[in-house]
Amino acid sequence: MSKSTVYMWPKASPDNKYSELLTKSIEQAGLHVEHYDKETVLKPGSGDIVHMHWPSNSYQHASGLALTVLKSLFFALLLLYYRIRGVRLFWTVHNIWPHSGRTRWDYIMRKYILTVCHRAFVLSESVKQEVSGVFGISPRKLVVTPHGHYVGAYPGTGTDIRRKFGIAPDRFLFLFVGRINPYKGVDRLVEAFASLNLEHCSLLIAGRVDKGYSLDFIDAYNSDGAISVYPQFVGDDELADYLQAADRVVLPYNQITTSGSAILALSHHKPVIAPNLGALGEYVTGECGILYDPEDPNGLRNALRKSLDMDMKQTEKQIEAKLRELDWSRIAGKMIPIYSGTKLHEVKA
Missing domain, CATH: 3.40.50.2000 (Glycogen Phosphorylase B;)
Structure with missing residues (x-):
């Protein structure tokens, strides 16, 4: 596991500090983490980890259903390619449905992602039950790792x-x-x-x-x-x-x-x-x-x-x-063994 690279998708986001804080804790635990984007799409190899967070951006297209289908097909084949190469796939299910709303296509793609991934992380027991029920995924494939805290993440300006x-x-x-x-x-x-x-x-x-x-x-x-x-x-x-x-x-x-x-x-x-x-x-x-x-x-x-x-x-x-x-080091300590497949361990919120 020490030679594996985690490709965090994304490693940091301007809209959400979750992946940035998670990345920092995983790096502090000794793993190498790279930002996943179009420049690194062909880099993951056998034993590496690709960890997705908001995959709807990778299969939806704003110009309509036809382009969404083409984009989704490419994305689906990419994930299958990773599996064939021996890359381990994970998805943190932040939201059961995209913020833009639920469609039949979202159901098809999200169920496919859950099927092709080695494990999916969910942020609570209630979400685990809902994901399992909605998509027909075995609860054993869903691992509860709570959302870490934001202590020190937003320092403020001192404005009264x-x-x-x-x-x-x-x-x-x-x-x-x-x-x-x-x-x-x-x-x-x-x-x-x-x-x-x-x-x-x-x-x-x-x-x-x-x-x-x-x-x-x-x-x-x-x-x-x-x-x-x-x-x-x-x-x-x-x-x-x-x-x-x-x-x-x-x-x-x-x-x-x-x-x-x-x-x-x-x-x-x-x-x-x-x-x-x-x-x-x-x-x-x-x-x-x-x-x-x-x-x-x-x-x-x-x-x-x-x-x-x-x-x-x-x-x-x-x-x-x-x-x-909700300490990040505690969460990373439970997530890393799941990356490697050595054990399945849940952390309660």
Whole structure:
């Protein structure tokens, strides 16, 4: 295994730090990792590892079905070529379906990828069960290795976010940060927060708004000015500043597989309020935050109110314990033997 090269696909991404942090931990464990792209496509040989993360970019084409079919055929043959050469193939299933939506072609290609790969990594037990059920893949082929933490990954700029938005230091601040679209549930959050009418609390919503989605509805709930809105992209260098300003991070999603936002919040020692969906129940455990029933019309409202009374000393201990579970070196230490096929070992989130 020491002579094998891991071709990380990709080794780093401007949109997600996962593969960069995973790569660093694998390199620290002694393996050589190269970035996989069109320049290295013919380099993997017998005993090497190709580790995919977001394969939909490799089989989808924006110009229509005909070109998608041709691109998919090339991709499928490439993976088969790797298998014939003795390359070991792996896929981390970050999302069961692409963000662009589910199609029949996605089902065909993703099932093929799962079939041709030696193993697939999933980020939670719930995702393992869903992938197995949806694609008819044996659970034994799916290995649970949790999403690592983001401690130190986003250092921040030192900007005082409360001062920037005129939020007093003594006000209790709920924060939503990230891309804003219908499935993120910001409308429910605004309604639930406003219904509590808490004089000492504020809500900050920050993130780029998807085209065609409007936040104009917030005006009707914001007569007292307790809700601040920053409808702009929050860069990686600013994320820590926003999280530092918050007392609680709220993720009122309508649907979710694995939330990097929840892990990011915990990495900055912020309790998370979220629905009990997808893998959230395996990451926001104990007193790391409050999970609510997404089917309960008052679930989010009650969770916001309940979060005001959390025992922060106990919560800090729970978050620290969770971050130890999500240590990257621990995750790499379990993943590397699976690369080599020496054993199958799962790590619980």
